[in-house]
Amino acid sequence: MDFSGMEKLSLVDFDDNLTATLFMAGCPFRCPFCHNGELVLHPERAEKIPFEDILDYLRKRQGVLDAVCISGGEPTLMNDLEAKIRAIRELGYLIKLDSNGYNPAILKDLVAKGLIDYIAMDIKNSKAKYSLTCGVDIDISRIEESVRFIMESGIRYEFRTTIMDEFHDYADMMAIGEWIAGAQRYFLQRYEDREGCIQHHFHQIQPQKAKEFKNIIKAYVDDVGFRGYEFND
Template sequence: MTNDYPPIKDFIESSFLDWPGHTCAVIFLPYCNLRCPYCHNHQLVLKPDTMETLFLETILERLTALRHKIDGICITGGEPTIHRGLPAMLKIFHEAGFGIKLDTNGTQPDILQYLITEGLVDCVAMDVKAPLDDTIYARCAGVFVPMSIIKRSIEVLAAADVPTIFRCTVTPTLLAESDVYLLAKGLNDLRTEGLVGQDTAMSLTLQNFDPANPMEPALKDVKPFTEKNLSRMQEQINRILG
């Protein structure tokens, strides 16, 4: 097989969490164009060369053996969409009969549009890092990200014929509770602006920050939101997005 396929750096045979309603294998691709301080996969981002590269042929053999246990594959990272060979890899998995769920940070809207148009993904989860504000977003993403790009990805996914999950990791020192509501309002405003259809159903799922292994060591001392507070914020977001 060609070396143009993205390198695979880790593989989980079975997960009940990564694709809601599915039992899926998880494939981890290296590198990312963001530097989120709370990232727990930062070895994949910063030091992927210290990790073993798994052969695609070997992964396909293992997936074939798991066919009776799983009904799909979650492709995550890192950021999968920065790899030019991603479409070819997804095509191989699809031709082998596996559904594909893609995790993305939404910084490559044209790639997302291509993958959806070509029928190479069956579900997409986009991590929206913060309210759609340059300053706050840069704080949470670790680098500057033009909001036009993020809005375009949201537009692409909201109009797609595949299930879409928008989610946000909430880290207390990076996002205040008011920021979380500002994000939900910003998503809702995309309907008003005409970037998303007025009748388009939109939701945002909050994920709690995990202090165990963040990219930024100082965050190890930060206490996550309590489950009670997280649930309360989720309820308010659901009301905002209607």
């Protein structure tokens, strides 16, 4: 299975690491705010980048780039994900995995094999509104299993939620905080309506309310930050 996109340099994906990000097509979810609508809805139309071309690029950037972020879509759908990660790691890169957490068995397997340095997992919403927020009826026990596993895994990780007026309120933040109490890091991400989104015209959570959301989560998680807002406190 091939990757369908590559961002050759990102400074925001993985701490201070200079990171290349790879995108694969396909996802079991249909989050209405998803920025990668084309990759999610029409994976058959997606570009296929020969993996050897990606490795060539990464070979040329050895000593310049630090890490590779594997993103989607949902990368745990990739049937040869392990082999691809091994090939990238052999070039000396750290691996960050972005995941919706719907394949806990694959996360466990990759972590047990020492192939992942950092996981970023979406927490779409409170459990009660999870299916509503990710656009399909899901088995929440699979998400719960991933959250439990990641928190106990011993590797570095973050949870993050893209927040919108239509989906997230104070009670949801309280429920998320209780769910992930004691987590390493959590980010509140500002919703952006972009051309590639699956649906449009949702509303951003305004800065003051976002800060109130943060204060709710801070009762449960020490390290809470923002992405996309012009402040971090």
